[in-house]
Amino acid sequence: MSIILDGQRLFDERNVKIETGSLSRDSIEKAIPGLDGVLSIDLGARGRQIKQRGALRAKSLLEMDDRISLISSHMDGNTHKLVTSDGEEFDNLRMDAFKITRKQISGGGLCWDYEIIYKQLTV
DSSP states (O other): OOOEETTBOOSOSTTOEEEEOOOOEEEEEEEOTTSSSEEEEEEEEOOEEEEEEEEEEESSHHHHHHHHHHHHTTOSSSOEEEEOTTOOEEEEEEEEEEEEEEEEEETTEEEEEEEEEEEEOOO
8 A cells, every 4th residue: 555645655665554533623612600411512613543564664763764854743733644555545644643663674774664643724
């Protein structure tokens, strides 16, 4: 699966998984003196969480650090666009977290598993 973020191929294509959460809404609930119950005010849609899991491969620690720095630079508070090889597009994504979940050394170099959490602000 080819994953492209803002037109850049930053991720390896093998074993990438995208999980989309459900849309959420927000509301305010207020108690009103003299009324039994609460007043609920709907604040509308609040987006959804999207998780991306996969593995990054590199021949050296220096190359891996460069890849991680490039990916981490997208945690800038701006919105981004993610496109999968299936043609599925996710617009208006804010990258909230990027973490390495496991580090391995293989015959060909380094292989580090990662997880990215995005917030899709509008759908």
